[in-house]
Amino acid sequence: MNKLFQAKTSFTGRAVPLAALCLAALVAGGCASPSHTITPEMHARAASENPAPPKDEDFPALNSAKWEQGAFPSLEALRAMRTGLGKDQVRNLLGHPHFREGLGGVREWNYIFHFRTGTGPEYITCQYMVRFNADVLTNGMYWKGPGCADLLKPPPVGAKPVAAVQPAVVPARTTLGADGLFRFDGRSLADLLPEGRRKLDALASDIKSSTKSVNAIRVTGHTDRLGTATYNQALSLARANTVRDYLVQSGISAQTVQVQGKGESEPKVQCTQTSRAALIDCLAPNRRVEIEVFAER
Template identity: 50%
Template sequence: MNKQIKAFGAALAIATLLSLAGCGTSTVSKNISDDGRAGEVVFPDIGKDAWLKEGTFPNLDNLRRIAPGVTKDQLYDLVGRPHFREGLFEVREWDYIFNFRIPGGGVKTCQYKVIYDTALRAQSFHWLPADCAELLKAASPPAPRMADKAAAPQRIELSADALFAFGRSGPADLLPQGKQALDALAASLRGARDTNGVRISGHTDRLGSASFNERLSLARATTVRDHLVQAGAPARGMQVQGKGETEPKVQCEQKQRAELIACLAPNRRVEIEVYAER
């Protein structure tokens, strides 16, 4: 009898684990590809599937740092664990409920979905309603304050392909040659006594959605700023902005993806403007 009870208990434990492993939200996106794209994006029902129905008020700067390639641990550090019962093993979707305070008073509630590739790195991001993505847009920063007699800014352009792995934007994604270029620039800024401000603008090519590219460009600009500051450049007066795909330098129509990516390389860049008093 004891053996039967033990066998039954083991079977029950296994069944429970399997049910949890397969447990996900009641509605999930359809036809998720290996590279983290959904044929049809489906958001879960807050009333039925959310364990934290009231959601959270996220840190906007942290949200803006989310970009393709982040891991689950990195996403957890930025915005916390997902707010729905997503399951335990090899989960390809995380869903959140975010609240935002809007001008004039009031709160806007949005659902946010992250879809992972088979390596469990985030690759695509979605909002419900879609206009919630606009809440992440940072106001265009004003030009740094300068004296009455001011020189035109010194412009420095760095290839994003030399700075980052393709489609990546985080500090861990900086390439060795990119770090060397930023370290040299930081040394130059550290030694300049007349620097009055630095503006860092990220740019992408047209591949991907406009909102995706805006987030990617801002995340890259932010990473460049953070590296410069860590390397000793003065943080005061340093500003970042993401321009996405809005200011291309070249237009390309190649049919083969590899050829198109190569042609669009000049559009993937980080521009740095150094303002100094005359």
């Protein structure tokens, strides 16, 4: 029997079909799908498509990555990314995706990329998403992270090359306790407490008066662990959206504000109280909204 099409196990001596061997290798991450020819018609279809870009919450959580360390990519390789590339070509430029993307029919690859900000060990982290169309050709490449897409801009003509990527603007972070912002279990504009409104008014005034230009504002909602994970995720995102809406009503440009909900996934404190009232008090720091302002001051 041709060994390319049949193999024997060391335990039973029975023939094992190649498909079963390849499936096992796929699970182990070592068996790749065969390539296919890319025709001019396929290129044209990919170039004509204009899919809606993903929202921040469409990117996978960093802690769900298979390869959590990420990678330091080549800027030239990233600049070579285009619509109409096949998966083999993307893999050759960027390597394997860093998340568990599935075994077949996968239409999205996600990466964690780091960029040096100087000659030392400091770096910033960005997420990068590649989406594929029905022909399994790239039809969209997207970044998550303030200033990440700007890293690919080539230097001006005649400019001296720089040894390292310049750092993104360091954000000014404000953390507001949700208990002081919203009524109990509240999430809408109508649920904002008077003290919460005063804090947001002061924040909006500070942003408008003390910044030269705002690159981005990221609003992140967090909850404690009480309740289901699904409920907490929805609550955290709703509160972040409400804070965003209030800032926009206060004169902040809507185009600069990004929102995300982290639910109970990033607690600041751990509590073990058996009394529910005491537990709720202890968990208060976890119920919060964080506002990061990326701006030149």
